[in-house]
Every structure is written in structure tokens, then in C-alpha cells.
Amino acid sequence: MRLKDEQKFEAIIRATLELTHEKGLAGIKMSELARKAGIATGSLYTYFEDKQDILLSVDREVRSRGAAYLMQASTDDEENYEGRVKTYVGQYADFVSANREAILFIDLLQRSPFMTERSYQDTVDQYRFTLELVEEGQNAGLVREGDPEEMVHVIDSIIKMLIDHRQTHLKGAYDEEVRNRCKEYVWAVLKK
Amino acid sequence: MRLKDEQKFEAIIRATLELTHEKGLAGIKMSELARKAGIATGSLYTYFEDKQDILLSVDREVRSRGAAYLMQASTDDEENYEGRVKTYVGQYADFVSANREAILFIDLLQRSPFMTERSYQDTVDQYRFTLELVEEGQNAGLVREGDPEEMVHVIDSIIKMLIDHRQTHLKGAYDEEVRNRCKEYVWAVLKK
Amino acid sequence: MRLKDEQKFEAIIRATLELTHEKGLAGIKMSELARKAGIATGSLYTYFEDKQDILLSVDREVRSRGAAYLMQASTDDEENYEGRVKTYVGQYADFVSANREAILFIDLLQRSPFMTERSYQDTVDQYRFTLELVEEGQNAGLVREGDPEEMVHVIDSIIKMLIDHRQTHLKGAYDEEVRNRCKEYVWAVLKK
Amino acid sequence: MRLKDEQKFEAIIRATLELTHEKGLAGIKMSELARKAGIATGSLYTYFEDKQDILLSVDREVRSRGAAYLMQASTDDEENYEGRVKTYVGQYADFVSANREAILFIDLLQRSPFMTERSYQDTVDQYRFTLELVEEGQNAGLVREGDPEEMVHVIDSIIKMLIDHRQTHLKGAYDEEVRNRCKEYVWAVLKK
DNA sequence: GATGAATGAGTATTCATTCAT
DNA sequence: CATGAATGAATACTCATTCAT
Numbered sequence: 004m005r006l007k008d009e010q011k012f013e014a015i016i017r018a019t020l021e022l023t024h025e026k027g028l029a030g031i032k033m034s035e036l037a038r039k040a041g042i043a044t045g046s047l048y049t050y051f052e053d054k055q056d057i058l059l060s061v062d063r064e065v066r067s068r069g070a071a072y073l074m075q076a077s078t079d080d081e082e083n084y085e086g087r088v089k090t091y092v093g094q095y096a097d098f099v100s101a102n103r104e105a106i107l108f109i110d111l112l113q114r115s116p117f118m119t120e121r122s123y124q125d126t127v128d129q130y131r132f133t134l135e136l137v138e139e140g141q142n143a144g145l146v147r148e149g150d151p152e153e154m155v156h157v158i159d160s161i162i163k164m165l166i167d168h169r170q171t172h173l174k175g176a177y178d179e180e181v182r183n184r185c186k187e188y189v190w191a192v193l194k195k
Numbered sequence: 196m197r198l199k200d201e202q203k204f205e206a207i208i209r210a211t212l213e214l215t216h217e218k219g220l221a222g223i224k225m226s227e228l229a230r231k232a233g234i235a236t237g238s239l240y241t242y243f244e245d246k247q248d249i250l251l252s253v254d255r256e257v258r259s260r261g262a263a264y265l266m267q268a269s270t271d272d273e274e275n276y277e278g279r280v281k282t283y284v285g286q287y288a289d290f291v292s293a294n295r296e297a298i299l300f301i302d303l304l305q306r307s308p309f310m311t312e313r314s315y316q317d318t319v320d321q322y323r324f325t326l327e328l329v330e331e332g333q334n335a336g337l338v339r340e341g342d343p344e345e346m347v348h349v350i351d352s353i354i355k356m357l358i359d360h361r362q363t364h365l366k367g368a369y370d371e372e373v374r375n376r377c378k379e380y381v382w383a384v385l386k387k
Numbered sequence: 388m389r390l391k392d393e394q395k396f397e398a399i400i401r402a403t404l405e406l407t408h409e410k411g412l413a414g415i416k417m418s419e420l421a422r423k424a425g426i427a428t429g430s431l432y433t434y435f436e437d438k439q440d441i442l443l444s445v446d447r448e449v450r451s452r453g454a455a456y457l458m459q460a461s462t463d464d465e466e467n468y469e470g471r472v473k474t475y476v477g478q479y480a481d482f483v484s485a486n487r488e489a490i491l492f493i494d495l496l497q498r499s500p501f502m503t504e505r506s507y508q509d510t511v512d513q514y515r516f517t518l519e520l521v522e523e524g525q526n527a528g529l530v531r532e533g534d535p536e537e538m539v540h541v542i543d544s545i546i547k548m549l550i551d552h553r554q555t556h557l558k559g560a561y562d563e564e565v566r567n568r569c570k571e572y573v574w575a576v577l578k579k
Numbered sequence: 580m581r582l583k584d585e586q587k588f589e590a591i592i593r594a595t596l597e598l599t600h601e602k603g604l605a606g607i608k609m610s611e612l613a614r615k616a617g618i619a620t621g622s623l624y625t626y627f628e629d630k631q632d633i634l635l636s637v638d639r640e641v642r643s644r645g646a647a648y649l650m651q652a653s654t655d656d657e658e659n660y661e662g663r664v665k666t667y668v669g670q671y672a673d674f675v676s677a678n679r680e681a682i683l684f685i686d687l688l689q690r691s692p693f694m695t696e697r698s699y700q701d702t703v704d705q706y707r708f709t710l711e712l713v714e715e716g717q718n719a720g721l722v723r724e725g726d727p728e729e730m731v732h733v734i735d736s737i738i739k740m741l742i743d744h745r746q747t748h749l750k751g752a753y754d755e756e757v758r759n760r761c762k763e764y765v766w767a768v769l770k771k
Numbered sequence: 772g773a774t775g776a777a778t779g780a781g782t783a784t785t786c787a788t789t790c791a792t
Numbered sequence: 793c794a795t796g797a798a799t800g801a802a803t804a805c806t807c808a809t810t811c812a813t
Binding site: 026027028029030107111114115116117118147149152153156157159160161163164165168169184187188191192194 | 218219220221222299303306307308339341344345348349351352353355356357360361376379380383384386
């Protein structure tokens with residue numbers, strides 16, 4: 004017999020993200036999803052309970068990959084705080100740029116009829132490292148006072164907006180310039 | 196589509212926004228929409244062509260109201276530029292807070308399959324005043340260099356994020372404190 | 388608008404019974420059911436929740452009609468007990484013969500995956516009159532001792548078997564002869 | 580279909596009967612059947628053509644076992660006819676009680692779409708002995724006149740109903756008391 | 772052979788739109 | 793015009809059967 008396949012799981016995730024990007028959440032049809040993933044419609048149900056299970060699973064997967072990426076992003080060898088923040092922002096911007104579909108997906112799912120009671124905690128976990136970085140800066144008197152969690156969200160939205168604006172409206176590619184503007188704007192918001 | 200009864204149109208808009216808030220765009224069913232608006236399902240088709248027509252009409256309406264609000268927002272009597280920016284941001288924050296559902300709706304519609312080729316121009320129109328304010332600051336050497344349009348989007352996303360974070364995650368009410376933080380963060384990003 | 392139609396409800400019941408007779412419970416397809424009832428597939432869902440709801444509703448309806456028939460069946464003017472029992476059995480046999488499809492349906496549904504927790508009570512209600520007749524006979528010393536409920540079931544099975552055997556295996560029509568045999572056999576079981 | 584492993588065939592029969600008892604014929608899924616029989620889904624197709632083949636095979640097997648049992652049931656040493664009938668009814672009641680699932684299965688299959696044109700003859704074969712017993716009684720003037728085949732069916736339904744009523748509705752165990760009632764009722768129907 | 776994942780035709784169900792009242 | 797029942801195409805999901813391992 005054929006073994007349940009990690010590659011198929013991966014293919015389904017990829018297909019879901021692509022389809023969401025192309026047609027929006029509501030536009031996802033199981034048959035199309037299967038075709039895009041290169042499997043039969045019925046096979047989707049070997050891997051997932053139903054449509055909602057696919058969407059929530061993709062959400063979970065994509066979030067955890069994001070968290071993993073941000074966790075591993077090293078900022079250690081930088082000497083000063085500002086430099087470390089900017090390095091981190093640069094890495095985060097790279098990640099956002101490379102994972103636009105995933106980020107769009109999470110965003111759309113959040114406000115969809117498929118999202119039932121997903122806890123806010125999930126999101127927080129994902130930002131733990133960023134949060135700690137902000138708190139460190141506040142403790143060192145280098146960062147503006149204020150709720151660090153809120154600040155993290157603001158930073159997040161700035162970076163996503165800059166990249167989205169560039170790619171969606173200006174049809175431009177993500178480049179060093181946008182990357183630098185991310186650093187600039189974020190640092191402007193943070194610094195005391 | 197011409198209107199036969201202004202009140203019904205209003206009810207349909209309100210119902211659309213509420214439903215979008217509750218279940219997301221994909222969760223809007225004509226029957227539910229009608230019920231929420233207090234009319235019969237079939238009557239929706241007296242006022243609108245089809246579902247897409249409703250969504251696009253609500254979008255148009257809500258956008259034009261937003262633009263009208265921002266247009267009318269006066270900043271004239273303030274003496275200095277920073278003060279005028281902050282006054283404006285405060286007013287904008289008030290508007291965002293008072294129209295969260297509408298803003299969510301626009302946001303979701305933007306990336307939905309219902310939105311066919313709505314031009315980016317619409318959005319620009321809406322931000323014309325903000326844009327001019329930023330450009331004025333740049334000309335006066337008070338505002339950081341950079342694409343003003345991009346800056347407007349960044350400002351916009353900061354304000355929306357601050358208010359959304361407060362209301363959604365902290366379940367807190369919009370108040371003077373959030374309003375002030377909007378001003379602070381925005382000015383931090385703008386100022387040279 | 389069109390009013391929800393009692394006739395359609397009736398048509399669906401009839402179609403369900405016919406289809407069950409023709410193809411068995413498992414052979415009922417919503418599309419075919421709708422066609423047989425002369426309505427659109429989707430309309431089934433105007434009248435019922437889902438397939439199971441149709442089956443359980445038909446069950447309920449058919450049972451209550453049976454109970455109503457047996458309730459109304461008069462035996463009053465007969466002078467002696469044996470005569471009254473035989474009159475009643477004759478009427479019941481007429482009913483069974485005229486409602487074979489309904490009886491088959493109830494029987495099949497009983498042991499189907501659609502039947503969840505239908506209580507035994509339903510069945511008892513339906514037999515109340517028969518039960519009282521048996522008890523009356525026992526009190527008068529005319530009927531054999533024993534659990535009256537059990538006796539009612541035995542009587543029921545005898546009548547159904549006689550009629551089914553005649554119609555199914557012998558392809559014969561229900562007639563006075565079978566009717567009389569019902570009376571004979573039942574009375575043989577009952578009499579002391 | 581030839582057998583490769585007698586034990587597996589036995590397991591499949593048992594699983595089929597259990598499943599039919601639990602969920603009815605329509606509720607039998609190949610995957611569940613396989614799980615219950617302790618083999619893989621695909622293996623079912625090593626032993627049988629398809630689903631219908633399983634059901635008909637189980638039917639055949641179960642019927643032949645029943646016939647074998649009734650054939651072997653001896654009534655020879657009883658002196659008088661009534662005693663022999665009662666002995667036989669007692670044995671038959673024992674058999675019915677011990678094979679409720681099989682009997683339900685046969686009953687349901689009979690009226691299902693799986694049963695194509697299984698001849699009525701099969702059933703007759705199975706009742707040959709009972710039939711002869713009744714005919715003997717009629718010839719001896721001890722049994723009521725009437726179609727012996729019909730009488731056999733009536734007897735059969737009485738016994739099954741008594742046992743089913745006891746076990747299903749009263750949750751009681753089959754015991755000497757029920758056994759005796761079977762004899763009583765049957766003899767009441769038969770005797771002239 | 773045995774296994775259970777893969778397949779896809781077949782079905783139940785949804786829901787935008789139409790239409791009789 | 794308003795109503796909400798009726799429609800049926802569109803879609804999610806099931807499950808007998810096949811087949812790669």
C-alpha cells in the first residue's frame with residue numbers, strides 16, 4: 004500500500020495558499036484544490052476532515068513556520084540595540100516578502116466564517132521574540148514607553164503594508180530599498 | 196442601480212456591514228442579508244442587480260462617506276504643521292473607530308473575488324487630502340523624504356492597527372489615550 | 388409568493404413510500420425523490436432539514452395516521468366480545484392491506500442507520516386501542532392470560548404476515564378470504 | 580467465490596451480521612466491515628467479488644446453516660403429534676434466539692435492492708420440514724384446514740415476534756417461559 | 772496475498788436567483 | 793412592489809473499488 008505522504012500534505016498547503024491568493028477564501032473549491040495539489044478530490048479527505056479542517060490546518064502550519072523562522076533569525080553578533088532591531092526587521096521583511104501568500108491567507112482566514120474560536124494566544128506566541136526585543140529596548144531606555152504588544156502589532160502592520168504596497172500597487176519587486184524603508188519606519192516608531 | 200427607498204438602501208448597507216463583521220465576506224448569504232435588513236430576499240433584487248452589485252454598491256457608498264468625512268475634517272485654524280497633522284490624525288482615528296465595520300468591509304472586499312477591476316484610483320481619491328498634507332510637510336522640510344503615497348498607506352495602517360488592536364484584542368473602548376497614541380506614532384513616522 | 392404547500396408535503400410522503408417500496412431505504416436518492424414528488428431537488432429542503440428528517444417525518448406521519456385509523460375504527464354496535472374482536476381485526480387487516488408501503492417503510496426504518504433513538508413508546512401509543520381490547524377480554528375471562536402487549540404484537544405480526552404472504556408470494560389480491568383467515572388465526576391465539 | 584481462508588470467511592460473516600444488527604443493511608460500509616472482521620479493506624476483494632457478493636454469500640451461508648439445524652432437529656421419539664410439534668417449536672425457538680442477528684439479516688436482505696431475484700424457493704426449502712409436519716397434522720385431522728405454507732409462515736412470524744419482543748423491547752433474556760409461550764401460541768393457531 | 776491510501780463517480784446539500792401569489 | 797417558496801446549477805463529501813507498496 005501507499006503510505007500517507009508528507010509531500011501530499013505539503014502540496015495541499017501550497018495549493019490552498021495559491022488558490023487563496025488567486026480567488027480569495029470563498030473561491031476555494033475542493034475539486035480545484037485537489038487538481039492544483041495533483042491529487043484526486045476524494046484524497047483531500049484522507050488528509051483532512053473537511054474544508055474547514057484544511058483551512059485551519061494550513062493556518063496552523065503557516066503560523067508555526069513563521070514563528071520558527073522568526074525564532075531562528077539571529078541578531079546576536081550585532082553590537083548595539085538599534086543595529087540588532089534593524090537586522091531583525093530586515094529579516095522579518097525578507098520573510099514577509101517571501102511569504103506573501105501565507106500572510107494574506109492568515110489575514111483573510113481571521114475574518115472568515117471558517118474561523119471559529121481560534122485564540123488570540125496563537126498570534127502572541129508567534130511574536131514572542133519580537134516582543135522580547137521591544138521589552139529589552141524599553142528596559143534599556145532606548146524605546147518609547149507603551150504596551151509592547153501593541154507596538155509589535157504596529158511594527159508588524161508597517162512592514163506588511165510597505166511590502167504589500169510595493170508589490171501590489173507599484174508592481175515593484177521587493178528590494179534593498181524597501182527593506183531599508185522598513186528599518187527606518189520601524190525604528191522611527193520605536194526610538195525614544 | 197437607482198434607489199426606490201432610501202431607508203431600505205440604508206438598512207441593506209447596515210446589514211451588509213454587520214454580516215461582514217460577524218461572518219466575513221464569504222459568509223454573506225442573500226437570505227440572511229435580507230432578514231437582517233428587514234425585507235424579503237426577493238426584494239434585494241428590486242434594489243440591486245445581484246449579490247456583487249450589492250457588495251460593490253455598499254463599497255462605493257461607504258468609501259464616499261469616508262471621503263466626505265475626511266474632506267470636511269478641518270485643520271485650518273491650527274497654527275503649526277505638527278498641530279495640524281495631529282488634529283487631522285485625531286479626526287481620522289475618530290472616524291476609523293466609528294466605522295470599523297465599514298473599514299473591515301472595504302478591506303475584505305478589496306481582496307475578494309467580488310472585486311473585479313476596481314481601480315486603485317478609488318483609494319487614491321479617498322486619501323487625497325492626507326496626501327496633500329504629507330506633501331506639504333515634505334515641501335516645508337518638516338517631513339521625512341519618501342514616496343508620499345506610501346507614507347499615507349503606512350499612516351493609515353498604523354491608525355487602523357492601533358484601533359483594531361484596542362477594540363478586538365483588548366476589548367477596550369476607543370478613548371483619548373488611543374487617540375493620542377495614534378498621533379504620536381504617526382508623527383514619529385513622519386517627522387524628519 | 389407561493390405558500391408552503393400541504394400538497395407538496397403529501398407528495399413527498401407518497402414519493403418516499405413508493406421509492407422505499409421500489410428500491411429499499413438505501414435506494415432513496417434526494418433527486419429521485421424530488422422528481423417523483425414533482426418538485427425540484429432543492430425544494431425538499433424547504434420542507435425538511437435533510438434526508439434523515441424526511442425519513443423520520445414520514446415515519447411519524449405514517450404512524451400517526453395508522454393510529455388515527457385504528458382509533459376511529461368502530462366496534463361499538465357488536466353484541467359480543469368475539470364479534471367485536473373479529474370486526475376490529477377485519478378493519479385492521481383492511482388497513483394493513485391498503486397501507487402496505489407504509490408498513491414496509493416503518494419496518495425498514497426501524498432497523499436503519501437513520502433511526503437514532505426513536506422510542507418504543509411511539510409504537511405503544513399506536514396500539515393503545517388494540518391493547519385495551521385485549522385487556523377487556525382478559526378481564527372478562529374470554530382471553531388467554533399473558534402480557535397483553537406481547538399479545539398485541541403477536542396479533543399484529545400474524546395479520547401482517549398473512550397479508551404480505553398473500554400479496555408478495557402468491558401475487559394474489561387481498562380479499563374476503565384472507566380477511567377471514569386473519570380473524571380466525573387471531574381469535575385462535577386470543578381465546579382461552 | 581472460493582475460499583482461501585475459512586477463518587476469514589467466518590470473521591466476515593460475523594462482522595456482516597453484527598454490522599447489520601447495529602446499523603442496518605444500508606449502514607454497511609466496506610471499510611467498517613473490514614475493520615470489524617480484522618482485515619484490510621482491500622482484502623475483502625480477495626475473497627469476494629464485490630459488496631453484493633458478500634451480502635449474498637452471507638445470506639446463503641446463514642440460510643444453509645439454519646436449514647441444517649432444522650433438518651437435524653429430531654422429533655422422532657415423541658409419542659403424540661402435539662408433543663412433537665411443541666418439541667419442534669421449542670427447538671426452533673432456541674435456534675431463533677441464538678441466531679437473531681442472522682435472522683434479522685435475512686429479513687432485511689430479502690427486501691433490499693441487493694437482493695435481485697433470489698427465488699422464493701430458497702425459503703421454501705428451508706421450511707420443508709415444518710411444512711411436512713403441518714401437512715401431517717392436517718392429514719391426521721389434528722390441524723386446522725388451510726394452505727400449509729401460509730400456516731408455516733404464520734408460525735414462523737409468531738415465534739420470531741415473541742422472541743424479538745422479549746429481547747428488544749423488554750431487554751429480557753430468552754428463557755423457558757418464552758419458549759413455552761411459543762409452543763402455546765403456535766399450537767393454538769394449528770389445532771383444529 | 773495483505774494492506775490501506777488513492778480514486779472519482781455518485782449523492783446530499785447549499786444558495787443565488789426567479790417567479791407565482 | 794413585496795414576499796418567501798421554488799428552482800437547479802454548483803459544490804462538498806462519501807464510499808465502493810482499485811492499486812502501489
